[in-house]
Amino acid sequence: MRYYEFAGTPREIGTQIGQTFAPLIEASIAGLCPQHAHHATPQRIAELTEETIEHHRRFFPAYIEELEGIAQGSGLPLQDIACLALRVYHRFDPGRPECEEHCYVVGVNDSQEGPVLGGVLEDYPFFPSIQKITPAHGYRLIHLVWPGTHWSRGINEHGLCITGASAEAGKLKPGAPGLRPQGDRVVPLTYVLLQQCRTVAEALEFVKPFEMVGLSGMADATGEMVLLEAVKGFKALRRPEQDVLVATSYFRSPEMLDALDRAGYDHEWAINFFGGVGRERYEIMERLLLASQDRSPIERLQEVFSSHEGSKQAMPCNANNVNSVIFLPRAKRCLAAGRFACSSPWVDYAV
Numbered sequence: 340m341r342y343y344e345f346a347g348t349p350r351e352i353g354t355q356i357g358q359t360f361a362p363l364i365e366a367s368i369a370g371l372c373p374q375h376a377h378h379a380t381p382q383r384i385a386e387l388t389e390e391t392i393e394h395h396r397r398f399f400p401a402y403i404e405e406l407e408g409i410a411q412g413s414g415l416p417l418q419d420i421a422c423l424a425l426r427v428y429h430r431f432d433p434g435r436p437e438c439e440e441h442c443y444v445v446g447v448n449d450s451q452e453g454p455v456l457g458g459v460l461e462d463y464p465f466f467p468s469i470q471k472i473t474p475a476h477g478y479r480l481i482h483l484v485w486p487g488t489h490w491s492r493g494i495n496e497h498g499l500c501i502t503g504a505s506a507e508a509g510k511l512k513p514g515a516p517g518l519r520p521q522g523d524r525v526v527p528l529t530y531v532l533l534q535q536c537r538t539v540a541e542a543l544e545f546v547k548p549f550e551m552v553g554l555s556g557m558a559d560a561t562g563e564m565v566l567l568e569a570v571k572g573f574k575a576l577r578r579p580e581q582d583v584l585v586a587t588s589y590f591r592s593p594e595m596l597d598a599l600d601r602a603g604y605d606h607e608w609a610i611n612f613f614g615g616v617g618r619e620r621y622e623i624m625e626r627l628l629l630a631s632q633d634r635s636p637i638e639r640l641q642e643v644f645s646s647h648e649g650s651k652q653a654m655p656c657n658a659n660n661v662n663s664v665i666f667l668p669r670a671k672r673c674l675a676a677g678r679f680a681c682s683s684p685w686v687d688y689a690v
């Protein structure tokens with residue numbers, strides 16, 4: 340994984356990113372947008388992209404300025420940049436049933452080091468980068484990100500760190516009401532939170548009005564570590580059990596399961612998704628973490644990330660890994676490994 344530094348106003352940062360990564364951004368747009376938006380006409384994609392840009396301009400104007408900078412620096416149209424960065428194409432094919440990628444979140448709350456949070460990105464192995472961003476107005480951060488997008492996992496100068504995973508709510512039973520969306524689905528939220536919040540408490544307050552989808556592991560220098568579960572405007576929190584936090588591709592908090600039950604989702608279906616990979620992996624990771632309490636939190640997470648236990652898809656170190664990261668909120672540092680944690684070196688970065 341290559342390391343880059345960008346600084347300035349949102350537009351300046353965007354321009355630097357666009358200039359640095361133009362060919363990669365162009366390839367990502369060509370590779371991802373048509374593949375996922377194949378049910379839509381070009382006109383519908385353009386309309387929805389415009390709508391999404393205007394929505395984000397209202398809530399996060401600085402973020403849209405950064406996208407405009409990326410367009411300017413790369414010479415690519417803003418609409419194409421936004422379609423990629425804001426995952427507009429995903430709205431045409433939200434299920435992605437053909438994919439067997441998950442991502443996962445693992446944390447340890449150590450008595451000496453405080454919370455230590457880690458995550459693995461599983462996705463298409465496009466070029467991932469690690470970037471230090473020093474915004475003119477906002478907190479400095481380091482994040483792992485695909486160039487031209489903000490599907491970010493990172494840590495800021497105050498020690499707030501965030502890493503996420505997708506999750507299945509389950510199949511809706513016939514005639515069930517479902518969960519109604521409230522608020523607005525916001526893609527670059529992690530990147531915005533890292534620039535504007537110092538603690539988990541501030542981040543949770545910030546996300547209240549917005550609709551999110553999936554799992555976000557968060558930790559900070561005050562010692563807080565949580566997993567935010569979110570789908571269609573409904574949010575629930577999980578905290579470490581026996582000082583260990585594990586999350587894979589499905590929801591587990593009693594509040595979320597209760598809400599899903601009442602809305603008529605069969606969440607057992609979600610747990611058994613892809614032959615129960617999420618549950619199998621959960622059990623492997625939890626067992627490894629609980630059996631290694633005499634070692635340092637970094638070693639414990641590294642052991643999980645390098646593990647080849649389990650079936651082919653459930654193995655924590657598997658063919659879909661793009662990169663792995665361990666955040667140290669109190670030290671304001673992160674350790675990152677590219678592709679396979681079992682064989683890649685871990686590189687230490689200070690925010």
Ligand SMILES: [Zn+2]
Pocket residue numbers: 645647656657679680681682
């Ligand atoms: Zn491996």
